[in-house]
Amino acid sequence: MRVFVLCLLAGVSAQTALLSTVSLGDIRPDLLLLLVFFLSPRVSPETATLQGFIIGLCQDALSGGPLGLRAFVYAFLGFVAAWLSHDLYTEKPLAQFWLLLAGAGVAGVLAFGLLTFFAGALPILPALWVLAPEALYTAIVGFLLLRLPQVRAALVRTT
Numbered sequence: 001m002r003v004f005v006l007c008l009l010a011g012v013s014a015q016t017a018l019l020s021t022v023s024l025g026d027i028r029p030d031l032l033l034l035l036v037f038f039l040s041p042r043v044s045p046e047t048a049t050l051q052g053f054i055i056g057l058c059q060d061a062l063s064g065g066p067l068g069l070r071a072f073v074y075a076f077l078g079f080v081a082a083w084l085s086h087d088l089y090t091e092k093p094l095a096q097f098w099l100l101l102a103g104a105g106v107a108g109v110l111a112f113g114l115l116t117f118f119a120g121a122l123p124i125l126p127a128l129w130v131l132a133p134e135a136l137y138t139a140i141v142g143f144l145l146l147r148l149p150q151v152r153a154a155l156v157r158t159t
Helices: 002-017 031-042 045-063 069-087 093-119 124-158
Strands: none
Touching: 002 031, 002 045, 031 045, 031 069, 031 093, 031 124, 045 069, 069 093, 093 124
């Protein structure tokens, strides 16, 4: 529980303070979604659902969007990521990248679908110009963060 709270505080701080410096135009990686994916394989699907819900509520509070939208999406993705990581071998780098890309894409599509359902028809083409690059950027950042310990270990061995 202590690790979760520390990771949540670090993720919220990074999401609010660092994203303006690493954004590509209007496209920003979703660091709190990455937190859901990083924490989920280490716990049961039920715990990952609760963690995803709490992280999503923090994201909703930061974004000013509808309260509960990201909480539902992150809870769902936390459950799926924990369940898949217990049933599939997700330690390979390519599998991690595709899981991050699919998860970020599903998060965007699910949030867009829920907004469309509750708020009425939204234009899909402008949303795709944001959803697809944001999912790809989130997956790339997550993949690089996952590879960081291995790169550091390789650098230490060569020096």
